[in-house]
Each structure stands twice: as C-alpha cells, then as structure tokens.
Amino acid sequence: MxxxxxxxxxxxxxxxxxxxxxxxxxxxxxxxxxxxxxxxxxxxxxxxxxxxxxxxxxxxxxxxxxxxxxxxxxxxxxxxxxxxxxQLKLINGLGAFLQKAKAAGISLAIGTAAPKTNVDFVLDGLQLHSLFPVIIGAEDVTTSKPDPEVFLSAAAGLKVNPADCVVFEDSPKGVEAAKRGGMKAVVITTFHEPEDFAHLDNVLMCVKDYTDPQLEQLFA
Incomplete structure (x- = not known):
C-alpha cells in the first residue's frame, strides 16, 4: 500500500x-x-x-x-x-509505531471528540504533545463523529489531501466519519469487535494493538 x-x-x-x-x-x-x-x-x-x-x-x-x-x-x-x-499508558506498541511514522516522514494528528481537558490529561501525562502538530478536539468542531469534520479539519491542518490520510479508530461511528471524509481506516479492537465494522468498506485492517505485523503494510 x-x-x-x-x-x-x-x-x-x-x-x-x-x-x-x-x-x-x-x-x-x-x-x-x-x-x-x-x-x-x-x-x-x-x-x-x-x-x-x-x-x-x-x-x-x-x-x-x-x-x-x-x-x-x-x-x-x-x-x-x-x-x-x-492506568495511563499508550496501547501496546504505539510508542514505537509513532516514532516509525515520524521517521518515515508521515505527518501525525489527533481528531477526537474528547474535550481539551481530557486531551491535555493524556498528552501531558504521556509527554506526547510534540509528536502531534495538529490536534482537533470537541471544542474545534461544529458537528462531531460520524460527521467527518474532525478528520477533515485535521487533514487541512496538516495540509494533506484527505485521500492520503489513514485514520486510526476504535468505534464504528469514527470509522464512518473517516469513510465520509474519503479516508481509509485501521480499527483498534479495544472497545468493539471486528464484526461491528463489517458494514464499512473503508477498513484496511483490524488489529488488537500496534504490535500487529499487518501494520507493516502501511509503510510499504
């Protein structure tokens, strides 16, 4: 890919x-x-x-x-x-995955329905702010997922075409938002089972965490 x-x-x-x-x-x-x-x-x-x-x-x-x-x-x-x-920690393998993406020249952004208080709680607690030049949260959108605004705003902030973005999501509504924005998605199965995404044709893969070897396809 x-x-x-x-x-x-x-x-x-x-x-x-x-x-x-x-x-x-x-x-x-x-x-x-x-x-x-x-x-x-x-x-x-x-x-x-x-x-x-x-x-x-x-x-x-x-x-x-x-x-x-x-x-x-x-x-x-x-x-x-x-x-x-x-319990605050990254999902297994994500730290190394983010560093690999950065080394590969892939831009990183966050598009979340969480309010700023929770975004800061996570990113400050894990010292991740420097990796994400664009962060779109609840206060930054008019309509949230499954509307694609949050991901389209993130892509615009990075100055990247939506079709050149891959969204990482754990919820069907989030993957639907990616689809409506013209983006492919990788599903992390922390909160839903793979079958919950069967109706969405923009799913590239479902993985339990970021150690899954399938993710190597994203760097090919």
Whole structure:
C-alpha cells in the first residue's frame, strides 16, 4: 500500500489509550444519577460524538441548562481521570509505531471528540504533545463523529489531501466519519469487535494493538 508518506490521524480514547471501560463506567454512574435508566451496554452505545450531543440523544434537547450541563460533564471527566490515571499508558506498541511514522516522514494528528481537558490529561501525562502538530478536539468542531469534520479539519491542518490520510479508530461511528471524509481506516479492537465494522468498506485492517505485523503494510 503506497501512502506517499502523508498522514496518520488518530482518534484518542480507545485508540491511543485503552480507557473506554473507565469512560463507560463514569458515564453510567452520571447518567444513572440523572435518571437515564441505562445499562452499561446501553451507555456504551451512546458514547460517540460530543458529550452534549449524547445528552440530547438520551434526554432530548435542552433538558439541562448550559452551565448545569457543563458542570455535569466536567465532574464526569474529573471522575474518569482520577480512576484512569494509574492506568495511563499508550496501547501496546504505539510508542514505537509513532516514532516509525515520524521517521518515515508521515505527518501525525489527533481528531477526537474528547474535550481539551481530557486531551491535555493524556498528552501531558504521556509527554506526547510534540509528536502531534495538529490536534482537533470537541471544542474545534461544529458537528462531531460520524460527521467527518474532525478528520477533515485535521487533514487541512496538516495540509494533506484527505485521500492520503489513514485514520486510526476504535468505534464504528469514527470509522464512518473517516469513510465520509474519503479516508481509509485501521480499527483498534479495544472497545468493539471486528464484526461491528463489517458494514464499512473503508477498513484496511483490524488489529488488537500496534504490535500487529499487518501494520507493516502501511509503510510499504
């Protein structure tokens, strides 16, 4: 596969770090306290896009005032960070993979629905800011995944044609966003099974982590 050494665009949660269980647990408690009545599995299915959009899907629009919703979300993020901090590390093999991409002249960016507080929590904690000249987060887009805006903005920030980007994702909605942006995708199976992506024809491969030898194809 000839990438012409263009760009790799990474989702963050579940793709760079294996933290989705901690997000699910934190959201399940918050939503339960608010009377949503969702199981853990139902909570998982709602966990895509911006948190504000998730609240609209679950409770209907405008159930919470802007400040109230902001406080709910921030309290959830603090609970998630406290629980996950002792486990904060890159998914196996990703550190070496990023260095190999950089050495190959492939540009790197992050396109995530996470708010800046969580992006900084991860990138500062792992000292990764210098590897990613472009970071697009929740505050930087109008509409989140499966809309392709986040990945198109990342490609534009790198000055790379979307068709020359490979997106790394852990969720079907994220891979759909890549597809709608004209991009291929690599699936990291931390949060979903490969069959959950069967309907998406832009998937290059599904891997458990970044030690998988299939990934060598991306540098060929």
């Amino acid at each position: 000839d990438l012409n050494s263009k760009a790799f665009l990474f989702d963050m949660n579940g793709t760079m770090i294996d933290d989705m269980y901690y997000h699910t647990r934190a959201w399940h408690k918050v939503l339960g306290d608010l009377g949503a009545g969702l199981s853990m599995e139902q909570t998982k299915l709602h966990m895509y896009g911006k948190a504000e959009e998730m609240f609209d899907r679950i409770f209907g629009p405008n159930k919470f005032g802007d400040q109230e919703l902001h406080d709910i979300i921030m309290n959830k993020e603090l609970a998630y960070q406290e629980a996950f901090r002792p």
